[in-house]
Amino acid sequence: MLSPPPDAAMRRSDLIQLGWTDRGLRRAVDEGRLLKPRDNAYLAPGTHTDLVDACAHGGRLTCVSELARRGVFVLTVDSLHVHLHDARDRTPKPSRRVRRHWGRLRRVPHPASLAVEVFDALREAVRCQPPRAAVATLDSALHLGLLATHELDELFATLPGRYAVVHRLVDERCESGPESLLRLILRSLGVHFDVQVAISGVGRVDFVVDGWLIVECDSFEHHSSWDAQRRDRRRDQAAAALGYATYRPIAEDIMWRPEEVRAALAGLLRGRTDRRAR
Structure with a gap:
């Protein structure tokens, strides 16, 4: 069984198995020792704000929001990009702009993960950004080693043919x-x-x-x-x-x-x- 990533959501049942009680959980949330962005989802204090907000919205961080969190170059992040598991909006209207993403993920994240895998974040970033910004983002991911060169063909095979021009322009030698x-x-x-x-x-x-x-x-x-x-x-x-x-x-x-x-x-x-x- 895969180990949960460092920034993962914990369920009440998981914490009960670790020795927590309901009273202890309520106190920990009140004192800030645990975050509870939505029902049955507990996070460690210090979890990145975008991950907390994505969890509160009932999804996972994706696209340029997740790439920026990982240090990949994106030209601008003007809203929170969240991949939703289903069509239900289970949260109140957020105070910040949210761009909702749907569809099948090509890399299945850990069930407790608060973010999609880099491969899927890049797929969405190519579609969300202007072509020149998408090229710069892919260059950055390759240069940082977050995407392997051989994965580039696979990534574009999952995208409509109109994005082929972006593929031809990618060059990992650029360092920023x-x-x-x-x-x-x-x-x-x-x-x-x-x-x-x-x-x-x-x-x-x-x-x-x-x-x-x-x-x-x-x-x-x-x-x-x-x-x-x-x-x-x-x-x-x-x-x-x-x-x-x-x-x-x-x-x-x-x-x-x-x-x-x-x-x-x-x-x-x-x-x-x-x-x-x-």
């Missing part, structure tokens, strides 16, 4: 969501580029475009301190000595203003071509 989104921007420009390139004297860079333009994706998390900025500028200086130019769009522009990033890249590449023509 913004990198994946930037890769799609470069593809749309029709230029040649290499991913995760090691340059002697500079180090590894995110992209090299047409052999001369380095493009790095800068996030607040990794590039906000002065030490990080100083390191980046010295890398750019070393690259310039080798004949490279460097462009560093910030992650929030890549995610939310992609047309501006694309215009900047197009201008840089066009300027190089114009200078060569002159």
Whole structure:
């Protein structure tokens, strides 16, 4: 018999077998030593809020909500995504927006699990997100090792044929969501580029475009301190000595203003071509 996952719902009968009494359960809930989001469902304190809310709603956490909880890149999570076991809505109207998911799961979770398996969360995320966001999510899951490369064909075999274009664009070499989104921007420009390139004297860079333009994706998390900025500028200086130019769009522009990033890249590449023509 499978062991329950760390974040699992416990039934009253399970706890009674462990020596609890009904009076002890009521006291533990009142004192916060146990959570009881719905009837006959007890959770350990500290359980992730999204898991608690999914349990309260009578289902399991799924899609982008579950992937974000696991550290997979998703462009946005604007509601709680819950997979329901049946068509009955057994809870009062929640205070937050809920996106309900139905249908057969391809990976059967433990009966006490509060979340679907990653494979099914990814299937739903492909359907729920715009194509470019879905590509970035799949890239992230592959890079983190939460989805094996050989499972990708199986995943898309369970989806309608219109999602085949997303399958063709997946590339696990990208190490972050913004990198994946930037890769799609470069593809749309029709230029040649290499991913995760090691340059002697500079180090590894995110992209090299047409052999001369380095493009790095800068996030607040990794590039906000002065030490990080100083390191980046010295890398750019070393690259310039080798004949490279460097462009560093910030992650929030890549995610939310992609047309501006694309215009900047197009201008840089066009300027190089114009200078060569002159």
